[in-house]
Amino acid sequence: MSSREYDEGDVRVRPGRRGSRPRTKRRPEHTDAAPAMVVAVDRGRWTCVPEDQPSVRVVAMRARELGRTPVVVGDQVDLVGEVSGGPDALARIVRVGERASVLRRTADDTDPYERVVVANAEQLVIVTALADPPPSVGFVDRALVAAYAGGLRPMLCLTKADLADAHGTTSPAEVAAEWAELDLPVIVTRHDQPPDELRAALTGRRSAFIGHSGVGKSTLVNALVPAAERAVGRVSGVGKGRHTSSSAVALALTGPDGEPAGWVIDTPGMRSFGLAHVTANDVVSAFADLATAIEDCPRGCGHLGPPADPECALDTLAARGGLQRGRLAALRRVLVALAAPSWSANA
Known part of the structure; x- marks a missing residue:
């Protein structure tokens, strides 16, 4: 038998079950992807605001190559596909940016599953009531831990000061004194006055609101962003609030002339706050x-x-x-x- 030279024509490739096209791990670079911010999440769909179109809302799905990469409100993402924001348009999230800060919690201190609530917020507004329900020092302490560990600047917002005056309960100064040595900014709000001081502190920033149910967090958000129409509940006779916000959502804060003035991120009212992930x-x-x-x-x-x-x-x-x-x-x-x-x- 005579020997001969072999060439590429002698190579046979067995086709796979899904066809004869060779599989590759190379992914598109998506150099034309549009940067955007996630403002809401609902059943496998993410609502995003493109950087160059702040008035547009784009619904997107997560691209297959991202696998189970978590995407939460506040994340900076890159979009491809239909980014016009039309009624039937659907874009794809192809990249998730590195997070500058993260607010996270667990169900309790023994739960290994960490829940990322909000990404990339600059400050955390910790909302607690002065009355109905009474102030919760334990909740504020835990929220401060989460803020410091997650890279957010904490701020304390004491609501329902008018009720505290009427009932003769703990004064704002007494509550704020608990954390005075930590240089924690404190803002007091009342039902009978607009939250102008709070609005000024939020202007130009991305701020996440956190509070347990019934402290008036959704009422505050509605005062700051009237178009939000966040559901407002009542406090039960035993001093426990009802859940009124079921998911985190970022709402655009506007200035006197309607110009963009920051973001208010409302989070669900919490009945527990675990810190299993924090040291x-x-x-x-x-x-x-x-x-x-x-x-x-x-x-x-x-x-x-x-x-x-x-x-x-x-x-x-x-x-x-x-x-x-x-x-x-x-x-x-x-x-x-x-x-x-x-x-x-x-x-």
């Missing part, structure tokens, strides 16, 4: 002047001080005058929220 280091590291100091702490330090953490470097820093004792005490009171059982409105 004490995550919280302390949010403070630039303390992040370096805790590098000298022993492994596993919870930064609570004696007797739990007798060798915490924050005590050494305070002894040297580099940290005010009042500020350290306020920070540790918030850190106690990590060691305490999960906050629940039913407790």
